[in-house]
Amino acid sequence: MxxxxxxxxxxxxxxxxxxxxxxxxxxxxxxxxxxxxxxxxxxxxxxxxxxxxxxxxxxxxxxxxxxxxxxxxxxxxxxxxxxxxxxxxxxxxxxxxxxxxxxxxxxxxxxxxxxxxxxxxxxxxxxxxxxxxxxxxxxxxxxxxxxxxxxxxxxxxxxxxxxAGITLYSPLARRQAGPGKKVAVVGLGGLGHMGVKIAHAMGAEVTVLSRTLRKKDDGLRLGADHYHATSDPATFEKLANSFDLIVNTVSTQLDLNAYLGLLRTDGTLVQLGVPEHPLAVAPFALIGNRRTLAGSKIxxxxxxxxxxxxxxxxxxxxxxxxxxxxxxxxxxxxxxxxxxxxxxxxxxxxx
Incomplete structure (x- = not known):
């Protein structure tokens, strides 16, 4: 040619x-x-x-x-x-x-x-x-x-x-999402819906954290075991210290400290979305439970x-x-x- x-x-x-x-x-x-x-x-x-x-x-x-x-x-x-x-x-x-x-x-x-x-x-x-x-x-x-x-x-x-597929597969595979692991996917969009499917296929217990419950039926159909609205402050109280791994797929200005509080000891939050402005992290949100904030791309x-x-x-x-x-x-x-x-x-x- x-x-x-x-x-x-x-x-x-x-x-x-x-x-x-x-x-x-x-x-x-x-x-x-x-x-x-x-x-x-x-x-x-x-x-x-x-x-x-x-x-x-x-x-x-x-x-x-x-x-x-x-x-x-x-x-x-x-x-x-x-x-x-x-x-x-x-x-x-x-x-x-x-x-x-x-x-x-x-x-x-x-x-x-x-x-x-x-x-x-x-x-x-x-x-x-x-x-x-x-x-x-x-x-x-x-x-x-x-x-x-x-x-x-x-x-x-x-x-x-x-x-979208590899962006979610990589952090899930590298952090060994599978049986016995509790994984939360923040956002149910183009990235998030693949995160739910892949984490479920790996055998993890999967939770979707979305602003509202509007897509709850979809989330459960795709393989989520649980679905919670982050617009409800009670969600963060109920799920404190719950997850081994959180993958954040959204590109909005979230309060990362609130989400870090959902991790178990030695849990990891992987940031995938790229918001317009920097995200603030309080040191005690990491120190308290030996938590990790990580990033990943494709x-x-x-x-x-x-x-x-x-x-x-x-x-x-x-x-x-x-x-x-x-x-x-x-x-x-x-x-x-x-x-x-x-x-x-x-x-x-x-x-």
Missing amino acids: NRTSVPAYAAPAPKAPLERTTIERRELGEHDILIDIKFAGICHSDIHTVRAEWGDGGHFPLVPGHEIAGVVSEVGPGVTRYAVGDRVGVGCFVDSCRECENCEADLQQYCTGELGQVDTYSAIGRDGLPTQGGYSTHLVIDENYALRIPDSLPLDAAAPLLC GGLQETQEMLDFCGEHGLASDIEVISADRINEAYERVLAGDVRYRFVIDTATI
């Missing part, structure tokens, strides 16, 4: 609505594969980046999308991992230095080399050009940075696993493949609403309004 133009949806400038355009994909290299993108999930990070809410460092015009599911349609001459027709996914990064301590430990998401983690969009790749994401019809990627999607998972519902390639295989084995995928590309801007507004259960996925054939 020579360098070619493909259809895409891009934001022409920060805070601008997305519009149909064309972008160039690089020529197929020795170890590259060409992916015919079938579906692309809409992550809240896409909205943050398009609207320059995490700073103005984005590269515009910008094609978002790092929850990508598709089929290999062409391979470079040196490719050994994939063949034409294979079902593959691409997550939040498409390259890394491959040489630093973290890359060698399969923690590419924490790459400390000069190249760093090369994000799937709005980053600078090895060729010196900005990367463009999955709101498009095709993607060229090094075979080593693609993941294999199990045949048991439908491509549309599997797409969000490449971000996973490395090996762990992400492990997550996909786990989800394939247990039949886990995102609850989705598939939309046509001309509804992307509408979908962004609905995400911000909390009007989605639980992930929008773009049918890229409509681009």
